[in-house]
Amino acid sequence: MAEIHAQLTADCHYLGRFPLCHLLLMNDRNYPWLILVPDRADVREIYQLDADDREQLLQESCLLSEFLDSVFKADKLNIAALGNQVPQLHLHHVARYRSDAAWPWPIWGKVPAIAYNEQELADFRVLFEQANLPEFKISAG
Amino acid sequence: MAEIHAQLTADCHYLGRFPLCHLLLMNDRNYPWLILVPDRADVREIYQLDADDREQLLQESCLLSEFLDSVFKADKLNIAALGNQVPQLHLHHVARYRSDAAWPWPIWGKVPAIAYNEQELADFRVLFEQANLPEFKISAG
Incomplete structure (x- = not known):
């Protein structure tokens, strides 16, 4: 298993994994912001993955x-x-709103992160449990 | 053929097309910045495309x-x-350098665009002609 970059580990909560990717939740309640990290060592770009x-x-x-x-x-x-x-390949997925803190700009570096509290984080995990996404396995990391 | 959004047409030069996507060159010499626009009307998100x-x-x-x-x-x-x-689905592809005007931040909204001159634009077209990318057809739009 490829190790997840320390910066991602520091900034995110681990939610679980799909067959290829780990799923992380960015610890920033400004936006619903999820990150897929392919479990492949030393890959930086999507085109470098095999077919x-x-x-x-x-x-x-x-x-x-x-x-x-x-x-x-x-x-x-x-x-x-x-x-x-x-540099480790990771793919941001962010739900954006016309009312959010950075709209219409990209979110990176726009406003300081606001951490989730324990209850909000628990709610997120429940959401993923209930979603029952195909082949997704929830875990605490 | 789906029409390309007026904002993209205004900001970019048309280079040609692949089987699915139009290829545009953002008119900003700060970065080599290319955009794929799938030739599909009314699609906003990648997941909305068929398989x-x-x-x-x-x-x-x-x-x-x-x-x-x-x-x-x-x-x-x-x-x-x-x-x-x-909102029309389009996919940015930007070559980034540690020395570029926005590094390490995303490029959007960071520094004013610098337009290509005629010679630079012609050089770009030659580059794509010579690259001979599979199924890519160069055209002036």
């Missing part, structure tokens, strides 16, 4: 996107593989 | 990413579907 992994990443990303969009009633999703600060 | 289109988008995105990375010797690629300002 099967590329397809699996797309499938997991679309599952997560549809879930986010339907549960959080987003005005728009933002999906991005940036990695300027954390 | 064949999703796979084709991934393939075109990976072709373009590998090309960008190898030709421009990027320190990192930034791939993103945001669409907060232009």
